[in-house]
Amino acid sequence: MDWDKLRIFHAVADAGSLTHAGEALHLSQSAVSRQIRALEESLSATLFHRHARGLILTEQGELLFDATSAMVKRLDAAAARIRDSEDEVFGELRVTTTTGFGTLWLAPRLSALYAKYPDLKIDLMLEERVLDLPMREADVAIRMKEPSQADLIRKRLMGVNMRLYASHEYLEERGIPETLDDLSHHRLICQNTNSNQVAAGAALVQQLLAFDVPSTLTVNNYFGVLQAVLSNLGIGVLPDYLTHDFPNLQRVLPDVESNEVPVFLAYPEELRHSKRIAAFRDFVTEEIFAYRKRQQERHQD
Numbered sequence: 001m002d003w004d005k006l007r008i009f010h011a012v013a014d015a016g017s018l019t020h021a022g023e024a025l026h027l028s029q030s031a032v033s034r035q036i037r038a039l040e041e042s043l044s045a046t047l048f049h050r051h052a053r054g055l056i057l058t059e060q061g062e063l064l065f066d067a068t069s070a071m072v073k074r075l076d077a078a079a080a081r082i083r084d085s086e087d088e089v090f091g092e093l094r095v096t097t098t099t100g101f102g103t104l105w106l107a108p109r110l111s112a113l114y115a116k117y118p119d120l121k122i123d124l125m126l127e128e129r130v131l132d133l134p135m136r137e138a139d140v141a142i143r144m145k146e147p148s149q150a151d152l153i154r155k156r157l158m159g160v161n162m163r164l165y166a167s168h169e170y171l172e173e174r175g176i177p178e179t180l181d182d183l184s185h186h187r188l189i190c191q192n193t194n195s196n197q198v199a200a201g202a203a204l205v206q207q208l209l210a211f212d213v214p215s216t217l218t219v220n221n222y223f224g225v226l227q228a229v230l231s232n233l234g235i236g237v238l239p240d241y242l243t244h245d246f247p248n249l250q251r252v253l254p255d256v257e258s259n260e261v262p263v264f265l266a267y268p269e270e271l272r273h274s275k276r277i278a279a280f281r282d283f284v285t286e287e288i289f290a291y292r293k294r295q296q297e298r299h300q301d
Contacts (some may be wrong), residue, residue: 005039008032009047010068013061016054073136077270089279090119097142100222101263102126105241106142106284113283120276128196128221133268140267140277142284144198147266154266155281157288160239162201162258164208165249170232177235177252180211187215187234195220200258205237208256244294 011021012032022032040047047061057065097106102124114120131137134151141147147154177183190205191197195218209216215234219225222238226246229236235252239261243249265284271277 001042002039005035005042006064006068006071008035009039009064010072012036012048012055013057013065013068016056018055070135077136077268089117089275091276092121092123093140093276093280094123094125094138095140095142095280096125096127096131096138098128098144098221099126100239101142101144101241103221103223104226104239104245108245109287112287113280116283117279120279133266136268139271139274140265140280143264143266144261146262146264149266151269152266153269153272154264155285157263157265157284158241158292159260159262160241161260162198162204162237163240163254164235164252164256165229165238165242166235166252167230167232167248168250169248170229170234171250171252173232180208180253180256183208183235184212184214186213187217188213189217189219189225189228189234189236191220191222191225191237192218198258198261200261201237201239204256204258208237241291244291 008021008025008027011025012018015021015024018029018032018036021027022029025032036047043060043064045060046058047064048055049058095102095106103126107124110122110124113122125131125138130143130147131141132149133139133141133147134149142157144160146156174186177186188208190208191201193202193205193209217228217233219228225236225238226242228234229238230246230248238249240257243251265281267274267277267281
């Protein structure tokens with residue numbers, strides 16, 4: 001099968017338009033159309049339904065697009081490995097993690113990584129969906145559970161617990177709860193138990209809602225919960241990694257917390273020798289070590 005025709009087919013399928021694919025490939029629309037017709041003839045199959053608004057893949061086209069997508073991801077991985085030099089760290093690094101951890105812990109620390117490697121281009125993808133690393137949806141992931149996919153290198157970074165926090169101003173005005181029953185005098189800010197989150201966090205919220213909580217505010221990520229807590233709206237369920245970066249948070253009901261949530265860093269086996277992956281892994285490991293050291297010092301004080 002002609003690789004060049006497959007490349008053009010993939011661009012057309014991705015764009016849904018001969019014109020847009022031609023612009024991306026720097027080819028005329030007629031040249032792209034000829035290549036697609038030639039590919040269809042060689043396969044004895046129709047790959048696109050053509051209509052006024054663009055092109056839609058046929059069933060046969062969907063099968064071929066799945067194959068070319070996998071090829072493109074593998075080629076991207078190979079190109080990434082080739083681009084990694086022995087002594088320099090540069091180029092694109094696609095990092096995926098949850099919205100909360102990425103927004104509240106990782107992003108504020110990236111200045112240290114860029115200071116060391118200014119030619120890095122980081123694409124930070126924050127979402128609760130677990131991206132497929134072997135299929136190259138991302139290069140490296142930080143996940144709130146141990147990855148189950150095969151062909152991944154994984155490293156346990158730390159453990160996180162969900163705890164109850166409020167702002168100093170809120171507690172001065174409303175008082176500090178001493179028992180779980182005291183939550184009946186406060187507003188609880190948390191994620192909805194049906195939203196995407198770690199199971200330990202959802203279990204803690206369910207436990208808290210069993211008490212007579214008169215008012216709640218639910219947000220679908222921890223960034224929103226944090227902003228509401230800092231705005232003195234109530235007592236929030238938040239991960240404990242926030243305590244150093246947000247000193248206005250005060251823990252309440254210190255005996256109440258979720259089960260520990262393990263945090264793992266993972267990347268595909270095929271990127272084992274990537275300098276960019278190594279640089280990011282070492283950076284995160286160093287930041288975690290510094291975070292743990294600060295926690296120990298606080299406990300000693």
